[in-house]
Amino acid sequence: MTDTPKPASGEQTLTPVYKRKLFWVALLYFSEGLPLGVFYDIFPVHFRQQGVSLADIGLLSLLGLAWTVKFLWAPAVDWARRHRWWIAGANFGMAAVMGLFASELGFGPWVWVAIGVFTMLSATNDIATDGYTIELLTRKEYGLANGFRIGFYRVGMLTAGVLLMVSGWFGWSMAYLLGAGVFLCNGLIVLLAPREGQRPGTPPGSVATELRLLRDQPLWVLALGLVLLGLLWPVLGPLSRTLGWTDIAAVANTWWFRGAIPVGLMFAGAGLMVTAANGPRAELMRNGPVFGAWVELLSRRGMIGIILFILLFKLGDAAMGFMVKPFWVDSGFSAEQIGLVSVNLGLVLSIAGGLVGGWYVDRAGIFKGLWVLGLWQALSNLGYAAAAWYVPRVLPGADGIVQPVDLPLVHQAAVYAASALESFTGGLGTGAFLAFLMAITSRAKATTEYAILSSIFAFSRAVAGWAGGIGAQEMGYAAYFFLTFWLSFPAYLLLLRVRTMLEQQERHEV
DSSP states (O other): OOOOOOOOTTOOOOOOGGGSHHHHHHHHHHHHHHHHHIIIIIHHHHHHHTTOOHHHHHHHGGGGGGGTSGGGTHHHHHHHOOHHHHHHHHHHHHHHHHHHHTTOOOSSHHHHHHHHHHHHHHHHHHHHHHHHHHHHSOGGGHHHHHHHHHHHHHHHHHHHHHHHHHHHHHOHHHHHHHHHHHHHHHHHHHTTSOOOOOOOSOOOOOHHHHHHHHHHOHHHHHHHHHHHHHHHGGGHHHHHHHHTOHHHHHHTTSHIIIIIHHHHHHHHHHHHHHHHHTSTTGGGGTTOTTTHHHHHHHTSTTHHHHHHHHHHHTHHHHHHHHHHHHHHHHTTOOHHHHHHHIIIIIHHHHHHHHHHHHHHHHHHOHHHHHHHHHHHHHHHHHHHHHHHHHSOOOOOOTTSOOOOOOOOHHHHHHHHHHHHHHHHHHHHHHHHHHHHHHHTSOGGGHHHHHHHHHHHHHHHHHHHHHHHHHHHHHHOHHHHHHHHHHTTSGGGGGHHHHHHHHHHHHHHHO
8 A cells, every 4th residue: 555645845735525614504504594484484374375464474584583592402512512413313304304394284373383494493503503613613714704704604595596597487385395396405414524722712601510609699580581481472372363362362473472472481580680780699600501602702891792792783674685585475476586696696695795895805804894884784775765665566366376477677676776775785784794703702702602602693583574474474575664764873883882792802802
């Protein structure tokens, strides 16, 4: 057996693609983006075509609150360390849910359970992917890596456009079966990714120790209970109708029962958690596997302002996002048209936006990237507001279902232009935002801390989606999309706090 000859001095060897970090960043974030594309594109179009009301579609977005409480099981992923197996298992589970939807059982109570399971699995996939990536990259690699991350995350989301096209050609059953196949392939391929490294920093304390400390600090338990109650509350409406609970069913369709109560419970739980994290005995919880990361984050100076910034920075984008595809349906576009434009045009522009955003952050810095690229991000809302004002709605039939129509080319062009602008500018703002979240995360607790920070963002996205259903239904698409443009700017009041936090974290890492 002969040895492999070594390259001569000065001769360079090419690293195989599958051994490069950016290859796995691209693949992993395709896997992470696809579930969100299914949630925000496939489900709203499918249910709107069945005649489901905008308010009900908006309410479905509250099931995305699973992304808000993923910090609860993030410590389990961090403790087990086998990120690749968590990612694979989550993808296999989502494939099973897509297979269930392929059976076309209609819009019944089972839908709420199935989508809830789907979002829980997607949240688990996010936890493992984000933790694995943060440990894989160095701070100097964040900009370019986030360009690939955003671009291929959007590719995953836009793959839902392919499924929409398939639904128009071959029916929804075939579309969901194809989606199940993609999830299955994702799960198999990720098992080939490089093994996780040794845990950085000090391992977290034991769950048993943390439970003993919780008995002396019941405020944590109360806060957690309120958050979980808010998460499960949206299920009460469909469950009460199924079980014949007439008293609950009578009020289940009111806006305050369906949205205000669960959102209020979540806010109350979050407020109590902030109070508990700053209590006199909170320091004892710092090494806990679940609440230790909360204490670590919330004990930092100015962290409350940072949390508000995370809630607000993409609020305008999130408030519009869940209503975009229903707008396409109500304008008379077919599923094939919706998918075709997203795949062909949106794919190229979203990758370009992510790469340009990552390039700019690397050169201008995270802080400047946030406020400059955030302005560009807000432009997509104006584009859709203009398109909604110009393109008339198609009246639904007697069954409440909107049928596709032959649209004038000028109307198609207006919506296509709005979609192109959204695809490109959406990647710009997200690049700076994700680099910011990674930069303020402690590498010693990367999986759990990043899960907490992204959970905070997911909370605003879910709440904005619920409010969007009501807003679009009551105000009309054009007025509502114009309102969401202005929701992009309250976060700018907190930019000085953001700069201070970035400087503090950079000094800490030196």
